[in-house]
Amino acid sequence: MESEATTDGASIEALEAAGRAAHLVDTASRIVVLTGAGISTDSGIPDFRGPDGIWTKNPEAEKASDIRYYVSDPGIRRQRWAFRASGELWPDVAPNSGHRALVHLEQRGLVHTLVTQNVDG
DSSP states (O other), rough: OOOOTTTTBBBHHHHHHHHHHHHHHHHHHHHHEETHHHHHHHHEEEEEEEESSSHOOGGGGGGOOOOHHHHHHHHHHHHHHHHHHTSSSSSSOOOOOOHHHHHHHHHTTTTTEEEOOOOOO
């Protein structure tokens, strides 16, 4: 059975689920937030494993994040040090609506803990 869609393409079930989630947040006294790489991709920061991910496009790049290669290969270490020292990991990015929503929740005093899998700074 197919989901009934709204004019913007979202399913009614998805909108109802979002409404229930919003209600839970609105009535909570404290929440725990879990974010992953997806929160920053809308800002132009690539993830690692997605279709346009750093490791997807360049499988060799994964070695820089593998401690075995990092420790055993001075070239990888020099490359990573130079990259980080440049100070320009992602010079043209800005917070997106997901980041702004987290700021809003924090300002309301709702965020008890934020757990992230991000390494984007």
